[in-house]
Amino acid sequence: MSEPVWKHDTVLLQEAVEALNVQQAGVYVDGTYGRGGHSALILEKLGVGGRLVVIDKDPVAVSHARGLYQHDPRVFVWHGSFRDFPLALAEAGVNGKIQGLLLDLGVSSPQLDDAARGFSFMREGQLDMRMDMSSGESAAQWLARAGETEIADVLWRYGEERFSRQIAREIVRDRMQHRLETTLQLANLIAGVVRKREPGKHPATRSFQAIRIKVNQELDDVEECLHKSVGSLAPGGRLAVISFHSLEDRIVKHFLRDVSTPPRLPKGLPVMQETIQPPMKTLGKSVRPSAVEVEANARARSAIMRVGERT
Template identity: 55%
Template sequence: MNEHHHVPVLLEEALQALQVKDDGVYVDATYGRGGHAQKILEKIGERGRLLMFDRDPRACEDARRRFGADARVSIQQAPFSTIGRMIEGLGLAGKINGILFDLGVSSPQLDDPGRGFSFRAEGPLDMRMDPGSGESAADWLNRAEENEIVRVLRDYGEERFARRIARAILRERSIEPIATTRRLAEIVARAVPVREKSKDPATRTFQAIRLHVNRELEELTAVLPQTVPALAPGGRLAVISFHSLEDRLVKHFMRVEAKGRELPPGLPVRHDQFRARLKVIGKAIRAGVVETQRNPRARSAVLRVAERTAEGAA
């Protein structure tokens, strides 16, 4: 398997959104396999800087192998919810010119059966972005109560047959623990009575469990507020989402920060404390026909962009 086989989504659009400057300081919060990072490095000069984050140890190994000798680069293996603290520790708070998030899983993660992300190939039911941390999908699935499984499938997978699937899982695991991707996919396929066109019946279940195991929505909720004080005035925040729940969080966050916090009635606070800290840039950007034909993963991608205001940073 080629570890570098990953096609970055909305590459040119993301670079345009970041407005990369020769001497700018940028953060690639989700390195993946470095498609966006490589292009940012091609655009910045000797005085520029790029901080790379990923919680997947294989992604960080790839980053060190390819870019570790570059003096402009810093590589951190950590969940992106730690970005704010790390930026502050480096003395770069309020000095970052652009932060990019490319959410979800990368192609190498999906394509490696050993990672357990895909229902298309047999592999251990793991799904952790950092296999050395937290509870695997199998461990969770074999201990969770029915109502917890139902909640995860409904909330994160928007699965209308969540109850039927949860009961099937409990029934099957009482016979033998569910340890592999194919066994889970087969359990779900038997439990789902209606097929969606061009969609495997296990799609929503695998997506929901992956989001839960990696706490992806919680991570996103935690990191978004950290990006604002990290950005310099005029600095850009660019987020590529592949899931409606992620995109909803990003859209709401940017709108709230662009509106400015409500001024509580009767409280002795200064009006400048409630200025808008972000300005939304343009409308949501989606991949065009050419890109989606070349890379089907791009079909669900949504890019949203916001800029740090000078007033809110004052």
């Protein structure tokens, strides 16, 4: 039996690659390969002397990239988290600074559409939610051992779920009677607890987001990667980050604000404030998908991209 072919529409494809300002001989990192839409367009702009380091936690995505680019000497494919991109660069033999780093955060369409991955509350599958199913703790395993307070905290902090305490209480009560193993088990449990429904949104949306973020340490990965980018980008090098929910975007926004703001100097120092240059600058305003793109791909509607440049 042949493997299913999952459809994936790359969000902000042209906008993100244009933001990187790809130079033919530059070195670029696609920290979230997915199904390679951004990588393919970057490679179209790279010359024979350019390099592209492709990273993904998902072994399926890594296999896709290795199969597609096994004969392209410009491409190095690395399995792991984008937070460790300096390790990937070292293994690729890149010793100097890079000209661009792209992060397209969130879950790819193939991951959402494959019920076996456990990301979707609309499809029956094992409650996994790991980007890398070969390591770490699955959502089912975490929910089986976490205390009520911990579960409630995660649902509130990462999903901003108003009924976090009630949902956590019901999960703990329910697991005393039988194992919580499938996506629809959890989705139906949450639907039975959430009394007020948001128009057009499944009652399990926020909780599934929160658990996914917890299981994959997504926000920790973003924060660490952003801070490492400052020391890795060459002058003029670009950082482009596409976020899909407010927690991610808030981290990116605050990071770019902090690294593009000159430090305040104590009074009396023999240095003029205007001579202190911050390590990065923010380029333009945030970018959102066009109405045409959202109409063609509803999953793009919450995307927002922010871009910074190394000074």
